[in-house]
Each structure stands twice: as structure tokens, then as C-alpha cells.
Amino acid sequence: MKKLLLMVGLSILALQAQEFNAPMQTYMQALSLEAKNTDSTFNGFDAKRGETLFQSKHMGKKGVEISCTTCHTINLKNNGQNVNTNKSILPLAPSVNTGRLSDVKEVEKWLRRNFNDVLNREGTAREKGDVLSYIITQ
Amino acid sequence: MKKIILGTMVVASLAFSGSVPVVADALYQKECASCHFGYQPALLNKASWEKVMGSLSDHFGTDASLNKEDHQAILSYLVRNAGNGKITTNNDTTRITQSAYFKKEHRKIPLNVITQKEVGSLANCMACHTTADKGSYSERDIVVPNYGRWE
Numbered sequence: 001m002k003k004l005l006l007m008v009g010l011s012i013l014a015l016q017a018q019e020f021n022a023p024m025q026t027y028m029q030a031l032s033l034e035a036k037n038t039d040s041t042f043n044g045f046d047a048k049r050g051e052t053l054f055q056s057k058h059m060g061k062k063g064v065e066i067s068c069t070t071c072h073t074i075n076l077k078n079n080g081q082n083v084n085t086n087k088s089i090l091p092l093a094p095s096v097n098t099g100r101l102s103d104v105k106e107v108e109k110w111l112r113r114n115f116n117d118v119l120n121r122e123g124t125a126r127e128k129g130d131v132l133s134y135i136i137t138q
Numbered sequence: 139m140k141k142i143i144l145g146t147m148v149v150a151s152l153a154f155s156g157s158v159p160v161v162a163d164a165l166y167q168k169e170c171a172s173c174h175f176g177y178q179p180a181l182l183n184k185a186s187w188e189k190v191m192g193s194l195s196d197h198f199g200t201d202a203s204l205n206k207e208d209h210q211a212i213l214s215y216l217v218r219n220a221g222n223g224k225i226t227t228n229n230d231t232t233r234i235t236q237s238a239y240f241k242k243e244h245r246k247i248p249l250n251v252i253t254q255k256e257v258g259s260l261a262n263c264m265a266c267h268t269t270a271d272k273g274s275y276s277e278r279d280i281v282v283p284n285y286g287r288w289e
Binding site: 116 | 198
């Protein structure tokens with residue numbers, strides 16, 4: 001019985017490894033509220049929509065098509081590479097890089113920068129929430 | 139005493155003798171060197187750094203904007219440690235590669251050596267200057283990819 005409880009406990013821990021920490025949950029709730037305020041039909045973030053956005057191609061500022069995957073690759077568990085400087089980027093997937101999506105300040109900074117670089121505008125609350133919901137599953 | 143003064147003058151006149159003080163600011167290292175080589179503050183003068191930091195939302199075609207607090211801290215570090223040696227003379231642009239001294243030092247490098255994928259551009263110091271991160275750009279530490287030592 002003790003063993004069973006331990007196993008259940010461990011599997012819950014393993015599941016939680018793929019969840020947002022408390023400050024990030026608060027941030028996601030704020031995004032959710034903002035999304036609802038701008039669109040009354042909004043009913044939650046969608047990882048699948050986030051994945052589609054993450055892989056969607058847009059005309060970049062340098063006249064070349066760009067997407068999030070240009071630097072981060074299609075497999076978020078792999079290293080990426082900065083397309084401008086060739087510098088290596090550590091994996092985005094929290095399952096292999098536990099620091100990812102753990103610091104609200106970092107998350108806000110990179111969402112602002114990268115939406116601007118890929119979409120040439122800031123992301124909406126829904127878009128940001130969708131993308132984060134996708135990345136957290138990786 | 140005279141000797142010390144003379145010694146100081148010699149050191150001062152060699153303000154860029156192939157080496158610069160290493161990056162000594164953790165925030166600068168984290169925020170700037172996560173995307174590119176951490177260029178030492180002495181490689182640009184104060185006017186240049188002010189321009190770089192004044193245009194971070196379009197930083198060579200990329201959004202590299204910071205929050206207010208970090209922006210101020212990094213600007214202050216860069217300005218305090220900005221260069222005034224021959225590498226920065228007559229270069230108030232945002233590019234180290236626009237320095238006359240820099241251009242002179244790199245003039246003999248064939249274009250195909252620079253454009254090859256292991257290097258990419260002259261902004262990629264570490265590609266050839268193997269000790270650039272230690273602030274040392276001395277000729278004996280240069281190893282050019284697919285070429286070898288630069289002597």
C-alpha cells in the first residue's frame with residue numbers, strides 16, 4: 001500500500017513537472033482575463049492553436065520568411081540557433097530545460113521581442129496564452 | 139617615480155594593444171550575450187553605446203528591448219566602461235566594425251573566409267579570436283576556421 005501511494009505520489013509529481021509554477025499561473029490568469037475582455041467568446045487557451053501559431057510563417061523585417069521555428073526548430077526539445085548571429089539557443093521545452101517558462105519577467109520579455117520579430121507586432125493576450133500553453137506541454 | 143609615470147604613459151598610449159578589460163557585469167552578460175558575443179564595453183565609445191542602447195527595439199533588425207530598470211543598469215555599465223582608445227577613435231556609429239582601426243586590422247582577410255558559415259560576419263569575434271571572451275585579441279590567439287593560424 002505504501003508503495004502504491006509512493007508511486008501515485010511520484011506520478012503526480014511527474015505530471016506537475018509539466019505545469020506552470022505559481023507566478024506563471026497568475027500570469028496566465030491575467031492573460032486569460034485580458035483575452036476575455038477583448039473577446040467575449042473566448043473560452044480558454046488552446047495548445048493546438050499555439051502550436052499552429054508557433055509554426056506559422058510570416059514575412060520578417062529582413063525580407064525573408066520567418067517563424068518561431070526558424071530559431072527554435074520544430075522540435076522544442078532540441079537546441080535552436082539564432083538566425084542572425086548563429087549563437088546556439090538552449091531548448092525551449094520545459095521537459096528538458098527546467099528553467100523555461102519559470103520566470104514571468106523573462107517570459108514577458110521574450111514574448112514581446114519575438115512576436116515583434118516574427119509577426120512585426122506584439123502578441124495579443126490570446127496568442128501569448130496559446131503559445132505558452134503549447135510550449136508547456138513540450 | 140619618473141619611471142612609474144613613464145610606464146603609465148606607455149600603458150595609456152596602448153589603450154588598445156590587442157586586449158580590453160573583460161565583461162564584468164552579470165546583467166550585461168545575461169541580457170546581451172544570450173544572443174551574441176558579449177562585446178567588451180571598451181570596444182565602443184560612450185556616444186556609440188548611447189546610440190546602441192537608444193535603439194534596442196530595432197537592434198540590427200531585431201527587437202532586443204529591455205525593461206526600464208535593466209535598460210538603465212546596462213546603459214550605466216556600458217557608459218562607465220566605454221572605450222577611448224584607438225579602436226573607438228572617430229567611430230560614433232553603433233558598429234565596432236566601422237572603426238578605422240578595426241578596418242585596418244581586418245583588411246587582409248579574404249571575403250570568402252568571412253562569409254563562410256563558421257564565421258558569417260566580422261561581428262563574430264569568437265569565430266577566429268579564440269580568446270576574445272577573455273578580452274584578448276592578440277594575433278597569436280587567432281585561429282581562422284578552415285584556414286589556420288593568422289601569422
